[in-house]
Every structure is written in structure tokens, then in C-alpha cells.
Amino acid sequence: MCPYETEDNEVETVVERQREIQDDVADADRKKTKKKRAAMQAGARSYPVPPYQAQHQDKPGSEADLAPTPMYDAPFYKGSGKLDGMVALITGGDSGIGRAVAILYAREGADVAIAYLSEDEDAAETGRLVEAEGRKCLLLRGDVRDPSFCQTAVEKSVDVLGRLDVLVNNAAFQVHSKTIEDMTIEHFDETVKTNLYGYFLMTKAALDYMKPGATIVNTGSTTGIGGNWQLLDYSMTKGGIHAFTRALGSNLMSRNIRVNAVAPGPVWTPLNPSDREADEVAVFGANVPMKRPAQPEELAPAYVFLASPQCSSYITGEILPVVGGY
Template sequence: MNQSIPFPKKAKPQVQHQQPGIESVMDPAPIYEHPDYQKEARLQDKVAIITGGDSGIGRAVAVAFAKEGADLAIVYYNETEDAKKTKEQIEKLNRQCLLIQGDLANASFAQDIVNQTLTTFGKINILVNNAAVQYPQADITQIKDEELHRTFDVNYFGTFYLTREVIPHLTAGDSIINTTSVTAYEGHEMLLDYSSTKGALTAFTRSLAMNLAPQGIRVNAVAPGPIWTPLIPASFDAKKVAEHGTSVPMKRMGHPVELAGAYVLLASVEGSYMSGTTIHINGGTITNS
């Protein structure tokens, strides 16, 4: 990539009142595509399922995968307009896109995702478990049971359900990629339940990688830091949104496009000797990985 993107460093104060958030109303708009991306057909004719693929990191990964030749099944909760835009971007790249709406917290939805993907594309090669919710609370006594359960149901159990359904359809060379978080390694004073789910996903990634190694299926993770996604204005007050990313060494928030290449690496033959590992993309924060 030869062209440098002038990434907006700060977000304007803003709040959304819906999880996991809407990308189309964010200011500034998250950057999800690099204008100078070099296509190399790394994923030619592969089929990928991406949860939370309607916006944020999921959209950036979907667009990068499409540029590399993959067809996409995009799983989303209720952000229909965002999902339609992602589908439009993928189809502009002459790849197919299937939109699948539903709630990952329901175990039966996982089978529906697999069935629809197989009916449309006939195979599955890549699974990106990316969808998540979070409900910040400054005091553990204020964390409601329903929010605690919802966080685990979407972030961890939803990942487990879908992975369990997908694995029988994967073969040697295929890949599973989980989106964890810097909070799994550093913790977060307001995200006790969210960071716990990401810690669980980190352990799940390492254990499943060992379990599937004999089959030649690789399992890895990406741990984002303060990335500008809809989850941020949907979770925090306007002041915290405006400060998002300013505390990391690079002194700015990251944008979804800055993670997409890591997912391409982990999904492609270029990452063929990588399994059970986590790539940290967090603006220079040093973690104990």
C-alpha cells in the first residue's frame, strides 16, 4: 500500500442508545477500506462467515476478504442499513454476499447460519467470530444479571455455538479467527463482564487450536485496542467517546481498516504456520500475551 490515509485521531462527542450501534450515524465515519489495497487473490473462491460483519471491524474484514476473492456470509443482529451497505460494497467487488439476520445468543441460530451458507455457497472455509456487546458499569454491584448474561451469551456462547456447528464443514487449510480484545490482557475498570468474555475467548482460541491441529484447521485471534466502531458510542458517554484512544502510545483511536490485513493473513496460506496465537493491534500498548 503506497497511499497514506489521514486517519481522524479523535471522535466528536456523541452517544447512541442501542447495542451494538449503528455505523452510518458516526462522526467521523470509521474508515473501513484502504484506497490503495493490493489485491493478490489470497482467498480466491473461499467462503467466509463473519459475525458482526455489517459494520466496524467486521465490515473492514469483509471488504478485504472480498478484494482477496472470497464470498461472504454476513451475520448481523438488527443493523439492516449498515448490513445492506456492506453487501453493496462486496458486490461492487464482484463477489457474492449473503446477509443473515438473527441473535447469536440463540443456539439454534448457529445451525441456521450454517445451513443458509451451505445452501448458497456449498462450502465454508473461514469463520470470523467478531460480534460483541458491552455494558459498562463503574461498580460491580450495578451490573444487572440480564446484562451479564447477555454479554456472555453473545460474546462467548454465541461464538461457541457457531464454531461448533461450522467445524464439521471445515477441512485442512481452513481457518477460524476470533476477535478478542486488549481488555482480555489489561483488564478494564468499567468492563468487568466484557473483558471476562474476551479472556474466555483467548483461552478458547488456544485450546481449540490444539484440538484442531491434527485436522490442519488453524485457530487464531486478533486483539483490538481502542478502535473506532459503533460499539463505542453505543457504550460510553459523550466525554469518554471524545477521549477514545487518546491514552495509548500513538495518542489516537484506530480505524477498522487498520485491522483487516491481520485477518487476511490469518485466513490465508501466508499464515499457514500460525495457530493458537493472537495478533495485538492496539496503538502501541504493550501486553503480556
């Protein structure tokens, strides 16, 4: 027998009190009007909320044809010289996250080279936007899967702009497949070659010219953290990018070169309508806790932070998630 037992009347009092609390909460819940939670808006301006126009594009996608137009110019972001005198090379810099990063890098004082596959109209517009910030912009058309292009892109950046301080590996290929049986070897190979070989080859070429204090910023993904059942290959490459970032950060520590990654959640860019069916694009990003996809300008400050020696000199080998809540 226990040395002490609570009296039955005391036990009944506790039970009665707990049930009263339970009833009070239930009554309060019943009185509340059940409202659908609105998309979170906590930025300097409001951002579009799904559903969007149903739309589909051929690869690689065009920002000029996307509706609503992605918001990339961050009009309330004020530069403060965080990248003064630097030169950055951004792959996939013609549109989406790459365009927004190019604009903010220029606003922070950097000249910018952007590598892109074939989207000449988007690339020209990004070049114009960078130059409107008072900085130089070099456009480099080619395939990051090609070692010779990566080498040429780096060499031209250094020849024209004088140096290379920041490499942003951002170019990517993505197409959904609902089953692994649907995925062809060609599909898998395209994803791996673009997303992994592209990062490796561009980094290898850039390191010949990067000096102590330089930085590499890779674009990972929330899919590389938690996976996505319709993006088996893409999730695998993004997880690989995260591991590459951590390993390369350690590898280059003795050379005083930092390596980090940003892991975005859903972001409204041409990657999406050139990947999904039109009806899926219409509700893209609606299922994250914030109930909307990010706009590119909401990602770009993270890339500034990781590139700037004033902001992140003690950070290397890290993955920064920007995913719209958990």
C-alpha cells in the same frame, strides 16, 4: 580490607564527570520547547484524531450515524488472491471491524456471508461494498446466542455460497459499569452469552462443514490481556476468547484446521458510542500511545493474514495484538 581501593582523587574525578553529564542533559531538556506529542500517523493515509463530536447511540449502534464515519474501505490495499475461491462467514459483519474484514476478504477473492443482529441499513451497505469487489454477499439476520440461528446461518452460507472455509467470530456486546455493584445479572448474562456462547455455538455449527485447510479467526481484545476496570464482564469474556482460541487451536490440529485471534485496542466503531457516555466518546482512544483509536481498515489486514494459507500456515492458537503501541 579490600586488596585494592580507588584513590580519592580518582573517585572525585568520576563523580565530577557524572555530574557534568547530568547538567548537560538538564540544560538540553530546558532548552527544548515542551510540545504535546501528536497522534501517530504511519499508514497509507491520515486518520481522525480525538476529540470527536460528543455522541451517544442506542444499542446495537449504527455505523451510518457515526461521526466521523469509520474508515473501512482501505483504498490503498491491493488484493492478490490470498483467499481465491474461498467462502467466509463473519459474525458482526455489518459494521466496524466486521465490515472492513468483509471488504478485504472479498478483495482477496472470497465470497462472504455476514451475520448481524438488527442493523439492516449497515448490513445492506456492507453487502453492496462486498459486491462492488466482484464477490457474492449473503446477509443473515439473527442472534448468535441462539443455537438454531447459528446452525441455520452456517447451513445457508454453505447452501448459497457452496462451502465454508473461514469463520470469523466477531459479534460482541459491551457496556461500561464503573463498579461491580452497578452490574446486573442481566447485563452480565448478555455479555457472556453474546461473547462466549456466540463464539462456541457458531464454531460448533461451522465445524460440520469445514474441511482441512479451513481457518477460524476470533476477535479478542486488549482488555482480555490487561483488563479494564470499567469492563469487568467484557474483559473476562475476551480473556476467555483468548483461552478458547489457544485450546481450540490444539483441539483441531489433527483436523488441519487453524484457529487464531486478533486482539484489537480501541477501534472507532458503533460499539463505542452505544457503550459510553457522549463526553467519553469524544476522547475515545486518546490515551493509547498512538493518541488515537484505530480505524477498522487498520485491523482488517490482520484478519486476512490469519485466514490466508499463503501467509500463516504455520500459525495456530496465537493471539495477535493490534493495540496502538505499548
